[in-house]
Amino acid sequence: MHGMWRDGNHFQLLPEAACFLPAMFEALEQAQESVLIELYLMESGRLSAALVASLVRAAERGVTVMLMLDGYGAMGLSSAERARLEAGGVALRFFNPLGFHSLARNLTRDHRKLVVVDGKLAFTGGFGTVDEFLDAWYEVAVRIEGPVVADWVRLFCRLWDSPLTRGSGRPSLVHDLGTRLETREGYRGMRGRVVWGQGYRYQAIRHSLHQRVSGARGRIWICTPYFVPTFGLRLRLARAARRGVDVRLLLPGELHDHPGVRYAGQRFYGRLLRAGVRIHEFQPTFIHAKFSLVDDWASIGSCNFDHWSLHWNLEANQEVDDPRFATEVAELFERNFDASHEILREDWARRPRWQRLKEWLYGSLDGMLTRLR
Missing domain, CATH: 3.30.870.10 (Endonuclease Chain A)
Known part of the structure; x- marks a missing residue:
């Protein structure tokens, strides 16, 4: 499915981790209201430690921080880091943990990659939180501002309280979040839309x-x-x-x-x-x-x-x-x-x-x- 084509956006191409990682971490440090993150791969290492620390700092200053990880792709995230996130006030949920049900259900993974700050700034691409992205793998991301950010938030919210998603973070958090989102339609820019597979x-x-x-x-x-x-x-x-x-x-x-x-x-x-x-x-x-x-x-x-x-x-x-x-x-x-x-x-x-x-x-x-x- 796809969202509507929307004008009034600004997209910035961020090739290589040396460009997109500093931009993402800067946005996280400046967050004032909310941080939404959806990732497939997250494994313990240097990059995960930096992300956990940044998210905990945001939660400590009163930001609503919601981290949604794939149940299979996050198997390499240590129990110590999971505990640190939850103790630090980060709402943590996992999509479709492996179980004794149908093969098709186990094969369906959340492969999306998304970071949204304050409902106004988003990043997407093919990145994950594994150390290979620091120097061994070449990756590209895009920085997003404008009306399409609200479409990314809606996509995140639908999955956060899905029956397939489990965790300590309350499903109702997204309903509180939705009332604070703003869609900025009042300026011209680049035309874009979000397209997704379910x-x-x-x-x-x-x-x-x-x-x-x-x-x-x-x-x-x-x-x-x-x-x-x-x-x-x-x-x-x-x-x-x-x-x-x-x-x-x-x-x-x-x-x-x-x-x-x-x-x-x-x-x-x-x-x-x-x-x-x-x-x-x-x-x-x-x-x-x-x-x-x-x-x-x-x-x-x-x-x-x-x-x-x-x-x-x-x-x-x-x-x-x-x-x-x-x-x-x-x-x-x-x-x-x-x-x-x-x-x-x-x-x-x-x-x-x-x-x-x-x-x-x-x-x-x-x-x-x-x-x-």
């Missing part, structure tokens, strides 16, 4: 991308760490390239946290290359970012292009339709293309047999996962 077979983000790709005129640039695209997306990308659209993929190289996913996606390289799609594998670090650019439309958020994101997870992206923001995103893509190895069609056709075997093996496993739907 778990099993709910694919609004994919449908939005398909629509943009099918209507693209000049460029389709996609960055995703887990590229195992559906047949529908592969078909649309190939068709766009054949009609002369500049179609490029920015994907991870050998530095990858799940190499098998990379091999499963590489089995599609040949057909895409023959259609004219250009494929770049990022070299400096593991690129964990998820952002897309189609003409002047951009999408940044939590959603990957694999079966898990598209069929099981709760995901959310910020879409922006603005030429100024598109220019920023395009410049970021260009810098990352320059730091990548381009896979050429003739070289790929000569790849060794062991590479083809890995593609077949992991592609078969991916096919089995697809049939779980």
Whole structure:
């Protein structure tokens, strides 16, 4: 599902943790009324310790602090840090803790990433609170001001008091919060909307991308760490390239946290290359970012292009339709293309047999996962 397109926003692209982490922590330290945080990954380490300390400081000065974590993604958060959060006045809830119920329910995870301060300033992207984001993984976030922030808050509130969410934080906290929110419609700015997926077979983000790709005129640039695209997306990308659209993929190289996913996606390289799609594998670090650019439309958020994101997870992206923001995103893509190895069609056709075997093996496993739907 998606929110309404709203004018009057301001979006700032924050590439790399060196940009977005200081901006987020500064916003947390300046919070006066409320802090809402929704994350998939949170593991004990340097980054989690800094976040816990910042949230406790906010709660001590009277800010309503609500932290919602995924029940599986937060399994690495120590009991000591959980206790410190609760003792410090932070309302803590967990989405869908693992249990002895249906497989589909256990597979559905809250993969969204969101920070909202005072109902006026928000951040989203692909980040989490694990130390890999400090230096080992490349990530991108967007800073959000304007009317769409209220849509992000509403999305958070619906999940906070969901029957699938458990914890010490009172579900009714969001009802108190809602009365204090303000939507600022009185100034012009960038056009944007929030688009989200609600778990099993709910694919609004994919449908939005398909629509943009099918209507693209000049460029389709996609960055995703887990590229195992559906047949529908592969078909649309190939068709766009054949009609002369500049179609490029920015994907991870050998530095990858799940190499098998990379091999499963590489089995599609040949057909895409023959259609004219250009494929770049990022070299400096593991690129964990998820952002897309189609003409002047951009999408940044939590959603990957694999079966898990598209069929099981709760995901959310910020879409922006603005030429100024598109220019920023395009410049970021260009810098990352320059730091990548381009896979050429003739070289790929000569790849060794062991590479083809890995593609077949992991592609078969991916096919089995697809049939779980």
